[in-house]
Amino acid sequence: MATLIMFARYEIGFLMAALIAVVAFQILTGRIHTRGLLSEKTRSGLGGVSPARVQLLLFTLAFAFYLLSEILHSHQFPTIDTKWLLILGGSHSIYLGGKGLSLFRSQLKSNEEGD
Amino acid sequence: MLLLILQTPTPTPMPPDPNFHLLALVMGWTVTILIAAFALGIIYKMIKGDINLQYLIAGADGDASLSRFQFLIFTFVIAMGLFLIILSVNPPAFPTTIPGGILALLGISGGSYVTSKAVGANATKPAATETTVVFPPAAATTGTTVIVPPSGP
Numbered sequence: 001m002a003t004l005i006m007f008a009r010y011e012i013g014f015l016m017a018a019l020i021a022v023v024a025f026q027i028l029t030g031r032i033h034t035r036g037l038l039s040e041k042t043r044s045g046l047g048g049v050s051p052a053r054v055q056l057l058l059f060t061l062a063f064a065f066y067l068l069s070e071i072l073h074s075h076q077f078p079t080i081d082t083k084w085l086l087i088l089g090g091s092h093s094i095y096l097g098g099k100g101l102s103l104f105r106s107q108l109k110s111n112e113e114g115d
Numbered sequence: 116m117l118l119l120i121l122q123t124p125t126p127t128p129m130p131p132d133p134n135f136h137l138l139a140l141v142m143g144w145t146v147t148i149l150i151a152a153f154a155l156g157i158i159y160k161m162i163k164g165d166i167n168l169q170y171l172i173a174g175a176d177g178d179a180s181l182s183r184f185q186f187l188i189f190t191f192v193i194a195m196g197l198f199l200i201i202l203s204v205n206p207p208a209f210p211t212t213i214p215g216g217i218l219a220l221l222g223i224s225g226g227s228y229v230t231s232k233a234v235g236a237n238a239t240k241p242a243a244t245e246t247t248v249v250f251p252p253a254a255a256t257t258g259t260t261v262i263v264p265p266s267g268p
Contacts, residue, residue: 004143009202011147015154016198020191022161023168031164032171036178046178053181060185064192067220071196075203080216088220092227095181100234 040102052098059091175236182228189224193217 026032038054040047063084070078160166172187174180201207 008147011151018158026168032168033173034179064188067192071199076200077214077217079214085219088223096230
Protein backbone atom coordinates (compact mmCIF):
# COMPACT_ATOMS: atom_id res chain seq x y z
CA MET A 1 0.00 0.00 0.00
CA ALA A 2 2.90 2.35 0.74
CA THR A 3 4.16 1.91 -2.84
CA LEU A 4 0.72 2.77 -4.22
CA ILE A 5 0.50 5.94 -2.08
CA MET A 6 3.98 7.02 -3.19
CA PHE A 7 3.15 6.30 -6.86
CA ALA A 8 -0.11 8.31 -6.63
CA ARG A 9 1.75 11.16 -4.94
CA TYR A 10 4.36 11.40 -7.72
CA GLU A 11 1.73 10.88 -10.41
CA ILE A 12 -0.53 13.74 -9.31
CA GLY A 13 2.48 15.99 -8.71
CA PHE A 14 3.89 15.26 -12.15
CA LEU A 15 0.54 15.68 -13.94
CA MET A 16 -0.25 18.97 -12.22
CA ALA A 17 3.23 20.32 -12.94
CA ALA A 18 2.95 19.19 -16.58
CA LEU A 19 -0.46 20.87 -16.99
CA ILE A 20 0.78 24.15 -15.52
CA ALA A 21 3.96 23.96 -17.63
CA VAL A 22 2.01 23.35 -20.86
CA VAL A 23 -0.33 26.30 -20.21
CA ALA A 24 2.52 28.60 -19.13
CA PHE A 25 4.65 27.61 -22.16
CA GLN A 26 1.78 28.20 -24.58
CA ILE A 27 1.04 31.60 -23.02
CA LEU A 28 4.70 32.62 -23.27
CA THR A 29 5.10 31.43 -26.87
CA GLY A 30 1.84 33.06 -27.97
CA ARG A 31 -0.06 29.88 -28.82
CA ILE A 32 -2.64 30.94 -26.24
CA HIS A 33 -3.96 34.37 -27.25
CA THR A 34 -3.01 37.14 -24.82
CA ARG A 35 -3.73 40.00 -27.22
CA GLY A 36 -5.71 42.72 -25.51
CA LEU A 37 -5.14 41.42 -21.98
CA LEU A 38 -4.28 44.89 -20.69
CA SER A 39 -5.99 46.97 -23.37
CA GLU A 40 -9.18 48.88 -23.00
CA LYS A 41 -11.96 47.34 -25.05
CA THR A 42 -14.25 49.60 -27.00
CA ARG A 43 -16.97 48.95 -29.55
CA SER A 44 -14.53 49.90 -32.31
CA GLY A 45 -11.82 47.48 -31.11
CA LEU A 46 -8.88 47.60 -28.73
CA GLY A 47 -7.83 50.88 -27.17
CA GLY A 48 -4.75 51.82 -25.13
CA VAL A 49 -3.45 50.21 -21.96
CA SER A 50 -6.04 50.39 -19.19
CA PRO A 51 -4.72 51.31 -15.70
CA ALA A 52 -7.62 49.44 -14.08
CA ARG A 53 -6.55 46.23 -15.84
CA VAL A 54 -2.89 46.73 -14.92
CA GLN A 55 -3.72 47.19 -11.22
CA LEU A 56 -5.96 44.11 -11.25
CA LEU A 57 -3.27 42.01 -12.92
CA LEU A 58 -0.60 43.16 -10.44
CA PHE A 59 -2.92 42.57 -7.49
CA THR A 60 -3.86 39.11 -8.79
CA LEU A 61 -0.21 38.06 -9.17
CA ALA A 62 0.76 39.49 -5.77
CA PHE A 63 -2.15 37.77 -4.07
CA ALA A 64 -1.43 34.45 -5.79
CA PHE A 65 2.20 34.55 -4.59
CA TYR A 66 1.09 35.51 -1.07
CA LEU A 67 -1.38 32.63 -0.96
CA LEU A 68 1.13 30.11 -2.25
CA SER A 69 3.86 31.23 0.14
CA GLU A 70 1.44 31.00 3.11
CA ILE A 71 0.44 27.47 2.10
CA LEU A 72 4.09 26.42 1.70
CA HIS A 73 4.93 27.94 5.08
CA SER A 74 2.08 26.61 7.22
CA HIS A 75 0.92 23.56 5.21
CA GLN A 76 -2.70 24.63 5.51
CA PHE A 77 -5.03 27.11 3.85
CA PRO A 78 -4.45 30.52 5.46
CA THR A 79 -7.25 32.46 7.09
CA ILE A 80 -7.53 35.41 4.74
CA ASP A 81 -8.00 38.71 6.49
CA THR A 82 -11.17 40.64 5.60
CA LYS A 83 -9.12 43.63 4.47
CA TRP A 84 -7.50 41.50 1.74
CA LEU A 85 -10.93 40.47 0.50
CA LEU A 86 -12.09 44.08 0.60
CA ILE A 87 -9.05 45.14 -1.43
CA LEU A 88 -9.73 42.34 -3.92
CA GLY A 89 -13.41 43.34 -4.16
CA GLY A 90 -12.44 46.99 -4.60
CA SER A 91 -9.91 46.11 -7.26
CA HIS A 92 -12.54 44.16 -9.16
CA SER A 93 -15.04 46.97 -8.79
CA ILE A 94 -12.56 49.43 -10.29
CA TYR A 95 -11.87 47.05 -13.18
CA LEU A 96 -15.55 46.33 -13.88
CA GLY A 97 -16.53 49.98 -13.42
CA GLY A 98 -13.78 51.07 -15.83
CA LYS A 99 -14.84 48.44 -18.34
CA GLY A 100 -18.47 49.44 -18.15
CA LEU A 101 -17.61 53.13 -18.41
CA SER A 102 -15.39 52.72 -21.48
CA LEU A 103 -18.07 50.65 -23.22
CA PHE A 104 -20.73 53.20 -22.30
CA ARG A 105 -18.55 56.01 -23.68
CA SER A 106 -17.86 54.21 -26.96
CA GLN A 107 -21.57 53.38 -27.28
CA LEU A 108 -22.44 57.06 -26.83
CA LYS A 109 -19.80 57.98 -29.39
CA SER A 110 -21.09 55.53 -31.98
CA ASN A 111 -24.66 56.74 -31.38
CA GLU A 112 -23.52 60.33 -31.99
CA GLU A 113 -21.73 59.28 -35.19
CA GLY A 114 -24.91 57.47 -36.29
CA ASP A 115 -26.89 60.68 -35.81
CA MET B 116 -32.58 -7.66 33.47
CA LEU B 117 -29.63 -5.32 33.95
CA LEU B 118 -27.55 -8.28 35.00
CA LEU B 119 -28.46 -10.11 31.81
CA ILE B 120 -27.42 -7.12 29.67
CA LEU B 121 -24.16 -6.82 31.53
CA GLN B 122 -23.47 -10.53 31.15
CA THR B 123 -24.06 -10.50 27.38
CA PRO B 124 -20.67 -10.96 25.73
CA THR B 125 -19.61 -8.00 23.57
CA PRO B 126 -19.08 -8.95 19.92
CA THR B 127 -15.41 -9.31 19.15
CA PRO B 128 -14.18 -7.43 16.05
CA MET B 129 -13.67 -9.71 13.08
CA PRO B 130 -10.11 -10.06 11.86
CA PRO B 131 -9.51 -8.28 8.54
CA ASP B 132 -9.90 -10.49 5.53
CA PRO B 133 -6.60 -10.68 3.60
CA ASN B 134 -8.54 -11.02 0.33
CA PHE B 135 -10.22 -7.66 0.96
CA HIS B 136 -6.82 -6.00 1.35
CA LEU B 137 -5.73 -7.54 -1.95
CA LEU B 138 -8.92 -6.29 -3.64
CA ALA B 139 -8.33 -2.75 -2.31
CA LEU B 140 -4.78 -2.87 -3.60
CA VAL B 141 -5.83 -4.06 -7.08
CA MET B 142 -8.57 -1.41 -7.30
CA GLY B 143 -6.16 1.28 -6.11
CA TRP B 144 -3.55 0.41 -8.75
CA THR B 145 -6.21 0.16 -11.48
CA VAL B 146 -7.68 3.59 -10.72
CA THR B 147 -4.23 5.19 -10.37
CA ILE B 148 -3.00 3.79 -13.69
CA LEU B 149 -6.25 4.72 -15.46
CA ILE B 150 -6.07 8.33 -14.21
CA ALA B 151 -2.40 8.52 -15.25
CA ALA B 152 -3.22 7.19 -18.74
CA PHE B 153 -6.11 9.64 -19.26
CA ALA B 154 -4.11 12.59 -17.96
CA LEU B 155 -1.04 11.73 -20.03
CA GLY B 156 -3.23 11.41 -23.12
CA ILE B 157 -4.78 14.82 -22.49
CA ILE B 158 -1.40 16.47 -21.88
CA TYR B 159 0.07 14.82 -25.00
CA LYS B 160 -2.84 16.12 -27.10
CA MET B 161 -2.39 19.60 -25.61
CA ILE B 162 1.31 19.61 -26.53
CA LYS B 163 0.61 18.24 -30.01
CA GLY B 164 -2.13 20.81 -30.59
CA ASP B 165 -5.05 18.41 -31.02
CA ILE B 166 -6.62 20.07 -27.98
CA ASN B 167 -6.61 23.71 -28.97
CA LEU B 168 -5.92 26.05 -26.05
CA GLN B 169 -5.70 29.14 -28.25
CA TYR B 170 -8.80 30.75 -26.73
CA LEU B 171 -8.28 29.49 -23.17
CA ILE B 172 -8.30 33.00 -21.70
CA ALA B 173 -10.11 34.75 -24.55
CA GLY B 174 -13.53 36.32 -24.36
CA ALA B 175 -16.32 36.08 -26.92
CA ASP B 176 -14.62 38.67 -29.13
CA GLY B 177 -11.40 36.60 -29.37
CA ASP B 178 -9.30 39.00 -27.30
CA ALA B 179 -7.78 37.93 -23.99
CA SER B 180 -9.96 38.44 -20.94
CA LEU B 181 -8.39 39.47 -17.64
CA SER B 182 -11.18 37.83 -15.62
CA ARG B 183 -10.53 34.47 -17.28
CA PHE B 184 -6.79 34.87 -16.75
CA GLN B 185 -7.34 35.63 -13.07
CA PHE B 186 -9.68 32.66 -12.72
CA LEU B 187 -7.01 30.44 -14.31
CA ILE B 188 -4.29 31.69 -11.93
CA PHE B 189 -6.42 31.28 -8.81
CA THR B 190 -7.53 27.82 -9.91
CA PHE B 191 -3.91 26.70 -10.37
CA VAL B 192 -2.84 28.22 -7.04
CA ILE B 193 -5.71 26.67 -5.07
CA ALA B 194 -5.23 23.27 -6.78
CA MET B 195 -1.49 23.31 -6.09
CA GLY B 196 -2.10 24.40 -2.48
CA LEU B 197 -4.65 21.65 -1.93
CA PHE B 198 -2.21 19.10 -3.32
CA LEU B 199 0.56 20.30 -0.99
CA ILE B 200 -1.77 20.30 2.03
CA ILE B 201 -3.00 16.77 1.31
CA LEU B 202 0.59 15.52 1.02
CA SER B 203 1.83 17.30 4.14
CA VAL B 204 0.19 14.74 6.48
CA ASN B 205 1.00 11.05 6.73
CA PRO B 206 -1.07 9.21 5.51
CA PRO B 207 -2.29 11.79 2.96
CA ALA B 208 -5.68 13.23 3.94
CA PHE B 209 -8.09 15.86 2.63
CA PRO B 210 -8.17 18.98 4.88
CA THR B 211 -11.05 18.87 7.36
CA THR B 212 -12.03 22.53 6.84
CA ILE B 213 -11.60 24.99 4.00
CA PRO B 214 -11.58 28.55 5.38
CA GLY B 215 -14.36 30.87 4.29
CA GLY B 216 -11.77 33.35 3.00
CA ILE B 217 -10.63 30.91 0.30
CA LEU B 218 -14.21 30.32 -0.81
CA ALA B 219 -14.84 34.08 -0.80
CA LEU B 220 -11.73 34.57 -2.92
CA LEU B 221 -12.95 32.12 -5.55
CA GLY B 222 -16.45 33.60 -5.29
CA ILE B 223 -15.20 37.16 -5.93
CA SER B 224 -13.11 35.94 -8.85
CA GLY B 225 -15.98 33.92 -10.36
CA GLY B 226 -18.49 36.72 -9.76
CA SER B 227 -16.21 39.20 -11.48
CA TYR B 228 -15.85 36.81 -14.43
CA VAL B 229 -19.62 36.46 -14.81
CA THR B 230 -20.18 40.23 -14.51
CA SER B 231 -17.44 40.92 -17.04
CA LYS B 232 -19.02 38.43 -19.42
CA ALA B 233 -22.40 40.13 -19.03
CA VAL B 234 -20.87 43.56 -19.73
CA GLY B 235 -19.02 42.16 -22.77
CA ALA B 236 -22.17 40.50 -24.13
CA ASN B 237 -24.04 43.79 -23.82
CA ALA B 238 -21.24 45.57 -25.66
CA THR B 239 -21.24 43.19 -28.64
CA LYS B 240 -24.99 43.67 -29.12
CA PRO B 241 -25.49 45.98 -32.14
CA ALA B 242 -26.87 49.44 -31.50
CA ALA B 243 -30.48 50.15 -32.43
CA THR B 244 -29.40 52.25 -35.41
CA GLU B 245 -27.45 49.29 -36.88
CA THR B 246 -30.39 46.88 -36.76
CA THR B 247 -31.81 45.85 -40.12
CA VAL B 248 -35.33 44.50 -40.07
CA VAL B 249 -36.17 42.05 -42.82
CA PHE B 250 -39.86 41.37 -43.32
CA PRO B 251 -41.18 38.84 -44.08
CA PRO B 252 -38.48 36.37 -42.81
CA ALA B 253 -36.13 35.11 -45.57
CA ALA B 254 -37.00 31.44 -44.92
CA ALA B 255 -40.69 32.06 -45.47
CA THR B 256 -40.36 34.06 -48.69
CA THR B 257 -41.17 32.58 -52.02
CA GLY B 258 -41.02 35.72 -54.12
CA THR B 259 -39.60 39.20 -53.53
CA THR B 260 -37.78 40.02 -50.26
CA VAL B 261 -38.80 43.34 -48.80
CA ILE B 262 -36.06 44.96 -46.76
CA VAL B 263 -37.17 47.68 -44.38
CA PRO B 264 -34.26 49.99 -43.41
CA PRO B 265 -34.10 51.38 -39.87
CA SER B 266 -36.02 54.57 -39.41
CA GLY B 267 -33.41 57.31 -39.14
CA PRO B 268 -33.89 60.94 -38.10
